[in-house]
Amino acid sequence: MNSSIKDNPSFQKFGKDLEGLELFHKLYKITSIFGLKSKQMDELFKKLPELRQQYEDIIYTPDKFNKYFLSRGWVAYETMNLETMKTTVRLAEQGKVAEAEELLIEYNAPKCIEGKINMLWGVPAFRSRFELVQKAFEDYKESRYYTCIPIILSVIDVAVNDIEGKGFFADGTNLIAWDSIAAHSSGLSELAKLLGQTRKKTNTDPIDIPYRNGILHGRDLAYDNKIVAAKTWATLFAVRDWAQSVRDGKKVPPVEEIPKSLRQNLREIKQSLEQIAEGKKEQVIINQWKRRIVTIGVDIPRSGNVIDYADKSPEKEICQLIDNWRFKKYHEIARQLLHYNKASFHLKKASGKMRQIFGDSEPEALAFKEIIDEAPAITELVVVIEYSKSFQKFSKEVKFRLVYTDDDYIPVVRGAERGSWKIVENFWFLKDS
Numbered sequence: 001m002n003s004s005i006k007d008n009p010s011f012q013k014f015g016k017d018l019e020g021l022e023l024f025h026k027l028y029k030i031t032s033i034f035g036l037k038s039k040q041m042d043e044l045f046k047k048l049p050e051l052r053q054q055y056e057d058i059i060y061t062p063d064k065f066n067k068y069f070l071s072r073g074w075v076a077y078e079t080m081n082l083e084t085m086k087t088t089v090r091l092a093e094q095g096k097v098a099e100a101e102e103l104l105i106e107y108n109a110p111k112c113i114e115g116k117i118n119m120l121w122g123v124p125a126f127r128s129r130f131e132l133v134q135k136a137f138e139d140y141k142e143s144r145y146y147t148c149i150p151i152i153l154s155v156i157d158v159a160v161n162d163i164e165g166k167g168f169f170a171d172g173t174n175l176i177a178w179d180s181i182a183a184h185s186s187g188l189s190e191l192a193k194l195l196g197q198t199r200k201k202t203n204t205d206p207i208d209i210p211y212r213n214g215i216l217h218g219r220d221l222a223y224d225n226k227i228v229a230a231k232t233w234a235t236l237f238a239v240r241d242w243a244q245s246v247r248d249g250k251k252v253p254p255v256e257e258i259p260k261s262l263r264q265n266l267r268e269i270k271q272s273l274e275q276i277a278e279g280k281k282e283q284v285i286i287n288q289w290k291r292r293i294v295t296i297g298v299d300i301p302r303s304g305n306v307i308d309y310a311d312k313s314p315e316k317e318i319c320q321l322i323d324n325w326r327f328k329k330y331h332e333i334a335r336q337l338l339h340y341n342k343a344s345f346h347l348k349k350a351s352g353k354m355r356q357i358f359g360d361s362e363p364e365a366l367a368f369k370e371i372i373d374e375a376p377a378i379t380e381l382v383v384v385i386e387y388s389k390s391f392q393k394f395s396k397e398v399k400f401r402l403v404y405t406d407d408d409y410i411p412v413v414r415g416a417e418r419g420s421w422k423i424v425e426n427f428w429f430l431k432d433s
Contacts, residue, residue: 005076005184007061061085062181066190073231074104075191075208077182077238078245079116081107101227108139108230114375116237121403122410125159133236140233152232153212156239163243169196169212177245182238183195191235210235291373303367312403314379315368317421322366322385330354336348338422342408357427361389368412369397377404377411379421389433397428 058097062076065085069075069092076085084107091100106112117137120126126133133155139148160168160175167173177183200216206222207214210232214220245251259337294300300315301308309316317336324332334350363385370382379402386395401424404414412419 003186005181005186029128038253057082057086061089062184063186064089064093066186068097068100069104070187070190071194072097072101073191073194074101074234075182075187075238076186078180078241079237104234105227105230108233110137113137113233116240118375118377118411120236120240123159123240123247125162125243126155126240129155140229143226145226145229148184149210149223149229149232152236153210153215156232156236157212159243160239163235163246166191168239174251177242177243178249179250180242180245182241183245183250188238188242197236206396211384226355290319292371296368296371300368300371303365312420313372314381314421317402317423318368318381318383318400319366321423322363325358325361325363328358330358333358336421338403338405338424339409357430360428361387361433363387364393376414378402379404385429387430387433389430392433394433396433398426398429400424400426 015323061082062085065074065076065088068089084103088100088103091097091103110292115132120133121130132151136148136151136155139145139151157167157169160166160173161170164173164175168175173192175183175188175192176185180187182188195210195212197211197213199211199219201218201219203214203220204222206225207220208225208227208231210223210228212221215223292299300310304319306316306319309319321333321336324330324336331347331351331354333354334347337350339345339350365386367384368381369384370378370380372382374380379403381400382397383400384395384397386393388394402421403411403424404417404419405422406412409422
């Protein structure tokens with residue numbers, strides 16, 4: 001394992017590719033004199049200074065961050081905002097560590113972490129505990145630190161156990177992954193040692209590090225404060241990035257590849273630039289996102305047909321569910337549901353299950369009662385459904401949860417072209433009829 005994060009293979013490869021591209025740029029400028037020019041290459045080379053600056057920022061900042069903050073209960077991880085990381089490092093270098101920690105607390109404030117919580121859905125070990133995390137988040141928003149901190153510590157521990165066979169705080173748990181920031185040997189493994197320290201004496205003084213044993217075993221009694229809560233959530237997000245690295249097959253280094261040609265490298269650099277641009281675009285959308293304030297009967301019809309609701313809206317998706325139910329399109333209902341992952345989805349099997357659930361009932365009417373946009377990729381709708389079953393008529397109030405995902409059932413920013421609304425299965429009301 002590399003001694004520093006800056007030695008990660010992806011960073012080193014990026015650096016070598018960048019050097020190769022800069023050399024090629026010099027050659028290109030010479031050939032341009034003779035009229036050998038390309039508009040596409042000109043556009044690529046315009047981004048070279050920005051690319052060089054990004055590389056200089058990325059390669060050194062995570063190591064510096066861990067140097068100053070790991071002993072204080074923070075760790076660098078992939079999805080942490082680079083600008084925040086850079087600013088806190090700069091403050092620490094100026095001796096303003098306390099000020100830097102205040103910035104990190106604010107970065108992990110409730111209003112700032114909804115998007116990161118939604119990203120947990122993409123990892124099965126967290127997906128099964130997503131509702132519990134949401135409840136802890138509600139407590140966090142209300143400053144009920146005494147409840148949310150133990151819950152998130154437990155979720156961290158057991159989610160790692162599901163993936164690795166040992167909990168996050170257990171001795172010998174492998175929290176290292178190849179080519180990772182969070183899962184570098186200098187990262188999560190060291191943080192787990194700090195947070196998992198033995199706490200044998202009862203302590204009534206406030207703590208500023210989420211010591212798992214002290215909190216869960218009743219030794220650290222004054223743990224319920226904002227800084228401990230913020231560090232606990234930050235640890236959760238770092239563990240999520242480790243889990244994603246494991247899912248991506250990075251527990252062991254890959255077989256050494258055959259060196260790529262210059263053309264292949266240029267193609268990969270172009271793709272990287274496009275990914276960077278797309279990532280920035282989505283981050284802007286997330287930052288600008290605001291909840292809709294929807295007045296039923298004014299902004300949208302209380303009852304209506306599919307065509308009465310905006311395309312790619314959660315309301316339209318629920319109307320479509322009612323239509324599919326009415327016309328017994330069980331395979332279409334199956335496609336509307338949020339499944340475990342793409343590989344686990346079998347249309348025939350899922351359609352059969354929908355037939356069992358909906359087959360002996362028929363919808364009569366649908367009325368929207370409440371619409372709550374929880375996050376850029378999550379909406380809850382409360383509706384009243386009237387339907388008939390076994391020659392009886394029923395009227396039930398039902399809460400549906402919808403998640404905006406890509407084709408792999410991973411949440412994406414609402415409105416993204418590659419996304420669509422999926423319904424978290426909630427058909428208990430039919431079973432209770």
